[in-house]
Amino acid sequence: MGIVRNIAAIAKGMSVTFREMFNPTIVENYPDGPGPTRGAMFQERFRGMHVLQRDESGLEKCVACFLCAAACPSNCIYIEAAENTAEKRVSGAERYAKVYNIDYNRCIFCGYCVEACPTDAITHGHGFELATYNASSLIYRKEQLLAGTPAHEGANAIFSQYENARLVPNK
Ligand code: SF4
Ligand code: SF4
Numbered sequence: 203m204g205i206v207r208n209i210a211a212i213a214k215g216m217s218v219t220f221r222e223m224f225n226p227t228i229v230e231n232y233p234d235g236p237g238p239t240r241g242a243m244f245q246e247r248f249r250g251m252h253v254l255q256r257d258e259s260g261l262e263k264c265v266a267c268f269l270c271a272a273a274c275p276s277n278c279i280y281i282e283a284a285e286n287t288a289e290k291r292v293s294g295a296e297r298y299a300k301v302y303n304i305d306y307n308r309c310i311f312c313g314y315c316v317e318a319c320p321t322d323a324i325t326h327g328h329g330f331e332l333a334t335y336n337a338s339s340l341i342y343r344k345e346q347l348l349a350g351t352p353a354h355e356g357a358n359a360i361f362s363q364y365e366n367a368r369l370v371p372n373k
Contacts, residue, residue: 230243242330244328244330248330249313250328251327251330252316252327253347253349254299254324255323256349261291261292262292262298262323262348264293264321265298265320266283266298266299268283269320270316271315278305279303280302280304281303282300283299283300284298285297301343303342304347305341307340307341313326
């Protein structure tokens with residue numbers, strides 16, 4: 203009986219193999235494929251490189267509350283807070299993140315920071331091309347994580363003032 207059971211198990215396993223042999227082969231033609239992802243395919247829920255979001259007026263949503271850093275199990279978020287002033291308003295609240303770094307050497311893309319954020323300032327984007335030979339380049343700065351400036355940026359005098367003063371251009 204044991205032999206019959208073993209043969210049945212092998213036949214069952216091989217049936218999967220033979221079935222797959224006649225299915226069309228689907229491969230991702232990355233990095234030579236079309237589109238912005240160069241042929242890579244991923245699900246909407248894919249957790250890629252973070253994005254620091256802006257509100258509809260172009261101000262940064264991050265209010266430097268440090269909750270994301272506290273929730274991070276890898277201790278890879280570094281924030282320095284600063285006060286908004288009448289002359290230089292960066293976020294809609296009292297404070298903003300003057301420095302916001304994420305160390306992708308340590309990040310495990312768990313999403314806890316996204317869950318912890320009370321203002322939806324930090325989200326996972328779909329960026330995935332993080333591989334590098336230089337570990338120090340895996341520490342991403344706020345300027346690399348910030349969402350693109352809104353189309354009406356030029357109309358917002360305060361926002362533009364801040365943008366013009368930035369040392370590192372937005373990616
Ligand atoms: S995804 Fe997880 S590990 Fe990465 S920064 Fe957020 S909380 Fe930390
Ligand atoms: S990203 Fe969100 S949780 Fe983190 S400091 Fe900014 S506002 Fe707070």
